[in-house]
Amino acid sequence: MQRKNKPKLAVWKFASCDGCQLSLLDCEDELLAVAGAIDIAYFPEATRAVMKGPYDLSLVEGSITTQHDAERIHQVRRNSKLLVTIGSCATVGGIQALRNFKDVKNLTALVYANPKYIETLSKSTPIADHVFVDFELRGCPINKAQLVEIISAYLNGRKPNVPKYSVCMECKRRGTPCVMVTQGTPCMGPVTQAGCGALCPAYQRGCYGCFGPAETPNPRALSEQWKALGKTPQEILRAYRSFNAYADAFRKEGDAHEG
Amino acid sequence: MTQSKKNKPPKLYVLERRDFQELLTALSADGYQLIGPTLREGAVTYAEITAVEDLPIGYTDDQEKGTYRLHQAREPRLFGCGPGPHSWKKYLFPARMRLWQAQRSNGGFTVQADAHTPDKLALIGVRACELQAIAIQDRVFTGGAYVDPAYQAQRENTFIVAVNCGRANKTCFCTSMHTGPKAVSGYDLALTEVYTPEQHYFLIESGSPSGDEVLHALPTRPAAVDEVEAGEAIIAATSAQMERSLETKGLKDLLYASYDHQRWDAVAARCLACGNCTMVCPTCFCTTVEDVTDLSGDTAERWRKWDSCFTMEFSYIVGGSIRSTAKARYRQWLTHKLATWVDQFGTMGCVGCGRCITWCPVGIDITEEVREIQTTSVAPTAAVTERKRKRENT
Numbered sequence: 001m002q003r004k005n006k007p008k009l010a011v012w013k014f015a016s017c018d019g020c021q022l023s024l025l026d027c028e029d030e031l032l033a034v035a036g037a038i039d040i041a042y043f044p045e046a047t048r049a050v051m052k053g054p055y056d057l058s059l060v061e062g063s064i065t066t067q068h069d070a071e072r073i074h075q076v077r078r079n080s081k082l083l084v085t086i087g088s089c090a091t092v093g094g095i096q097a098l099r100n101f102k103d104v105k106n107l108t109a110l111v112y113a114n115p116k117y118i119e120t121l122s123k124s125t126p127i128a129d130h131v132f133v134d135f136e137l138r139g140c141p142i143n144k145a146q147l148v149e150i151i152s153a154y155l156n157g158r159k160p161n162v163p164k165y166s167v168c169m170e171c172k173r174r175g176t177p178c179v180m181v182t183q184g185t186p187c188m189g190p191v192t193q194a195g196c197g198a199l200c201p202a203y204q205r206g207c208y209g210c211f212g213p214a215e216t217p218n219p220r221a222l223s224e225q226w227k228a229l230g231k232t233p234q235e236i237l238r239a240y241r242s243f244n245a246y247a248d249a250f251r252k253e254g255d256a257h258e259g
Numbered sequence: 260m261t262q263s264k265k266n267k268p269p270k271l272y273v274l275e276r277r278d279f280q281e282l283l284t285a286l287s288a289d290g291y292q293l294i295g296p297t298l299r300e301g302a303v304t305y306a307e308i309t310a311v312e313d314l315p316i317g318y319t320d321d322q323e324k325g326t327y328r329l330h331q332a333r334e335p336r337l338f339g340c341g342p343g344p345h346s347w348k349k350y351l352f353p354a355r356m357r358l359w360q361a362q363r364s365n366g367g368f369t370v371q372a373d374a375h376t377p378d379k380l381a382l383i384g385v386r387a388c389e390l391q392a393i394a395i396q397d398r399v400f401t402g403g404a405y406v407d408p409a410y411q412a413q414r415e416n417t418f419i420v421a422v423n424c425g426r427a428n429k430t431c432f433c434t435s436m437h438t439g440p441k442a443v444s445g446y447d448l449a450l451t452e453v454y455t456p457e458q459h460y461f462l463i464e465s466g467s468p469s470g471d472e473v474l475h476a477l478p479t480r481p482a483a484v485d486e487v488e489a490g491e492a493i494i495a496a497t498s499a500q501m502e503r504s505l506e507t508k509g510l511k512d513l514l515y516a517s518y519d520h521q522r523w524d525a526v527a528a529r530c531l532a533c534g535n536c537t538m539v540c541p542t543c544f545c546t547t548v549e550d551v552t553d554l555s556g557d558t559a560e561r562w563r564k565w566d567s568c569f570t571m572e573f574s575y576i577v578g579g580s581i582r583s584t585a586k587a588r589y590r591q592w593l594t595h596k597l598a599t600w601v602d603q604f605g606t607m608g609c610v611g612c613g614r615c616i617t618w619c620p621v622g623i624d625i626t627e628e629v630r631e632i633q634t635t636s637v638a639p640t641a642a643v644t645e646r647k648r649k650r651e652n653t
Binding site: 036155164166169172182183214216222225 | 299301326343345349528529532534535538553555569570571572583584585618621
C-alpha cells in the first residue's frame, strides 16, 4: 500500500548505551520495509539528515539523569504525536538507576577526577516520570521483533502484540526444559516479562530479568526458592539490582535482601 | 486410527531388545516420522528419533516438587525415564499455529485458511497417563459440536506405541486418577519392558488393526506364561511404588463448596502465576489468537498460541481482568482440573502424571493442596477459627 504522506519517525537518545536504537538498524530484513513505510525524520545514529517536527512517532531511548534532559524531554513530547519509550533505561531508569540506591555525590567522586564538572540529578528516572508515554517497550536491549511489531501496529492502527506475562510462557512454548527444575540454576524467568523469546534458558542459563517485572509478579516466593537452592541474600539482592533495579517490584524485592 | 479391540483378549508377544530397532524400522517404512523420548539439556524431551540409540538408554530420572534430575542407571533400559517436561500435545496441538493469512487486493482482501497437512507421526513411548490425556484432549477438540480440524487430522495420522511404566516417579499419582500405570486403551501397540541381568525383552500387544499389521511384521514369538507374569509383576510393582495420592471421592462437590477456603490464600503467597503448570499439563488446552500484520499492511495473519489461565489477559474483559489475583487464578486452575472439567467433559482434567508438581519452579503440589482443603474443610476447628481471626486482625 502506497501512502501519500508517510508518517515521520524520530528516534531520541537520553542517558543510554544506544543499544536499543541500534536494534532498529539491526532489523536487517525489515529495515527497507520500515524505511519504505515511514520517513526517518530524525535519527542521528543513522543519518545526519534532519526533517523538522512535529513527528508522528517518536521512539525515546534512555533515562533522565540531568536537568538539561529533564527539560529536553518536554520538547520531545510537544513535538511528538505518539511517544514510545524503548528499553530499560527509558522505561525504568536502566542500569544507571543503581545510583538511586546510593548518594550520587559519593559515586561521582569515585568515578571522576574532577567531580566538580559533573552536573547530574540524584536519580536516574524513566521517561514516564516526566511526560506522558503512549507505550513502553521493555528490554535491555529491546527485542527487534517487538520493535518492528510496535511500528507495524502503529502504521496499521492496531494494538501491538506485546504480552506482559512471564518468560516461562515463551520458554515452555519453545520446549526448553526449566533450568531451575533440571539444574537448580536460579532463574528470574517466573517474575520477568516475556519478550526475548526465553533466550537465556535456551542456552541453559538462568534469566537475568532484562525485560523487567512481569504482570503481577511474586518475587518474594521466587526468592524463597532461590534460598532453598543455596543463594545468599547478597546474591538475591544483586539479581534484582540489575538493568531493571528501579522497577517497582524488583526494587522492593532487592530492598528486602539488603543486609 | 486407534481403536480398542473388543471381545478378543489381547495377545501378548515377545520382542527381544536386540530386535527393537525392527519396530522403528517397520514404522519408518510405513512412512511414519518417529517421535520419542530423547536426552536434551538435562531432561528427557520428545523429539524426532530414527534409531534405537536415540532413546535415553540407561537413563533414569528422579522427580520431586520443583526438581528433576537425570542420572545413569546400571540397567540399560530404553524406557527408564518417566514423563518429562514435554507432553505429546506439542505434536497434536502445537504451541504455535497459523490459522489463516489474508492479502489485501484491489481495495478488498482475500483470506486463505491454512491447510494443516498433518504429519504421519508414530509416538514411541506414550505412558498410560498420557494416553488418557490424549483421550481427554480428543473429547475437548473433537468430541463436541465444533471439531478442531487440525487436531483431528493429526490424530488420524498418528500411530501410538504405548509403554507400560516399570517404575513410578515420586510425583506420579496415576493410580489415584485411574489412568495407569498400565495402558488399557487408546494405543496401537503397547509394550512392557522386561529387564533382568539375563534377559531384556518387550512384551508387546496390539490395540488396533494398524497395530496388528505392524506387530505381524516383527520378529516376535508368543509370550510364555512366566513372561506374561513377569510383565504383570512389573506393573503391580509400579502401582505399589506410587507414593503420592489424590482422593477424588466427593472432590467436585467439595471444591465447589470451597470457594472461600483459606488454603487459596496460602497457595497464592507461593504461586508465581508464571503459567508453567498449565504449559506442561498434557490436558490443558487453552489458546489465544494473535493477529499480526506486516509493515505495509498488505498481509495479515492469525496465529493461535498456547495460553494459560495464569495470565491476566486470559480473563480480560471490558474493564479489566476478572481474575486479577494469583489466588483467583490458582483456584480457577485447580477447580477446573478437578471439578468443573467433570461437568464440562465428563471426566476430571487431571491424569496424575505429576508434571505440574515437578515443573512448578517453587514446587507447589496439587495433591498437597487438595489434601489441605479436604482435611480442613469439614467444619472449621477452633484452631482454624482462631487463625482466621488473627489474620483478619493483622
